[in-house]
Amino acid sequence: MKLRASASTKHERDQRRLTDVASSRPIIEGIITNRDYDRRLAAQVRTGFVGGEQPFSDPRPYLQITQPLNASGAGYAEIGMLCSNYERIRRATGGQTTKIFWGVGNGDSEMRMLMLEAEAKKRISTAAIDSQRFFLEQWWGSLVNLALNSEVLVEAICYNRFFEDIRKEDLPFGRRSHVVLGNTIGNYPNQAEIFGILSRCVRKDESLVLGVQLRTRRPEVILSAYMNRFYEQMVGLVKERIGSRGRIVWDYEKSDNSVRAYVEGIVAFYSKKYEIEEVIGLGKAAGFENALAVTDPTKNNALLVFRRCSA
Numbered sequence: 493m494k495l496r497a498s499a500s501t502k503h504e505r506d507q508r509r510l511t512d513v514a515s516s517r518p519i520i521e522g523i524i525t526n527r528d529y530d531r532r533l534a535a536q537v538r539t540g541f542v543g544g545e546q547p548f549s550d551p552r553p554y555l556q557i558t559q560p561l562n563a564s565g566a567g568y569a570e571i572g573m574l575c576s577n578y579e580r581i582r583r584a585t586g587g588q589t590t591k592i593f594w595g596v597g598n599g600d601s602e603m604r605m606l607m608l609e610a611e612a613k614k615r616i617s618t619a620a621i622d623s624q625r626f627f628l629e630q631w632w633g634s635l636v637n638l639a640l641n642s643e644v645l646v647e648a649i650c651y652n653r654f655f656e657d658i659r660k661e662d663l664p665f666g667r668r669s670h671v672v673l674g675n676t677i678g679n680y681p682n683q684a685e686i687f688g689i690l691s692r693c694v695r696k697d698e699s700l701v702l703g704v705q706l707r708t709r710r711p712e713v714i715l716s717a718y719m720n721r722f723y724e725q726m727v728g729l730v731k732e733r734i735g736s737r738g739r740i741v742w743d744y745e746k747s748d749n750s751v752r753a754y755v756e757g758i759v760a761f762y763s764k765k766y767e768i769e770e771v772i773g774l775g776k777a778a779g780f781e782n783a784l785a786v787t788d789p790t791k792n793n794a795l796l797v798f799r800r801c802s803a
Contacts, residue, residue, distance in 0.1 A: 512645060518628065524623055524652055533734070542734075543681045544685075545655060545679070569788040569793045570601045570674065570795070574608065581701065584783040585701065593618065593621065594676065595622055595673075595674070603638070614644055616645070617648070617666070618635070620651070621651045621655065621658055623653070656689055658689070660692065660693040660695060669698065670698065672702050677704065679764075680762075681750075684777075687774050687778040691778040691780070696801075698800050701796070701797050711749075714744060724740060734755070736755050740760070742754075748764060751765070771785075772785070775796070779800060779801060780799065781800075782797070
């Protein structure tokens with residue numbers, strides 16, 4: 493006869509998956525191969541949109557390009573909002589203890605969030621999901637530094653998977669807050685897709701924190717911020733991957749308030765901008781209730797906290 497594990501046994505088993513980062517090598521579940529990246533990129537090219545999680549088999553050139561971009565504006569604005577409003581954010585999330593980061597990239601805003609947690613706690617639990625194993629290895633190193641420098645016990649686990657391959661059963665058990673910063677949701681041409689993924693993985697009474705970029709200026713002003721060598725290099729990585737020699741054409745699509753870079757008719761870069769009410773509406777349609785919305789002083793960036801109001 494097969495015995496079912498009790499709830500307490502399951503809790504203990506799940507909790508053991510979180511590992512003390514200071515005494516362990518990086519714990520990264522899953523693996524995405526070069527073939528996986530190639531298949532994903534080919535499928536996106538067929539649809540005419542290269543969006544969502546970036547399909548680069550070697551993300552280091554991408555990281556070198558995005559670091560100056562984050563330092564130039566939006567990344568620091570997000571960090572500033574976190575620092576200025578963190579107590580309000582913490583209350584709005586309901587005090588969930590385990591932070592689940594969907595995408596870490598270079599990890600600036602995400603690490604700042606954990607540093608703010610470390611000021612009030614002696615134990616932090618967290619998980620990170622990213623399609624790039626290199627980013628997760630870098631992230632684990634940052635967690636080790638946080639643990640050693642702040643004398644806080646940091647327990648973590650990482651997942652090298654695409655977002656759509658994550659199930660809520662995969663994630664650490666406990667009171668969780670899901671965090672998606674850096675306008676990551678804006679990389680998805682199909683907003684129902686990314687909100688559906690998050691809705692599937694966030695349990696009732698858990699929270700969701702979103703960092704988004706707002707449409708608060710004239711379209712030509714927004715577009716001009718992208719027409720520089722950094723973004724040209726970023727789109728150039730996609731050009732190289734699809735074997736194109738075509739020129740890059742930038743455009744602002746008013747129908748969905750998105751910045752796009754076209755290469756031979758393919759959208760090789762996509763970044764949607766939002767109205768706060770629009771994000772709240774998208775969240776509501778996916779089963780989330782808005783608990784907090786704050787903007788930076790320029791009104792170009794926002795942080796929103798949602799609570800899952802239905803199972």
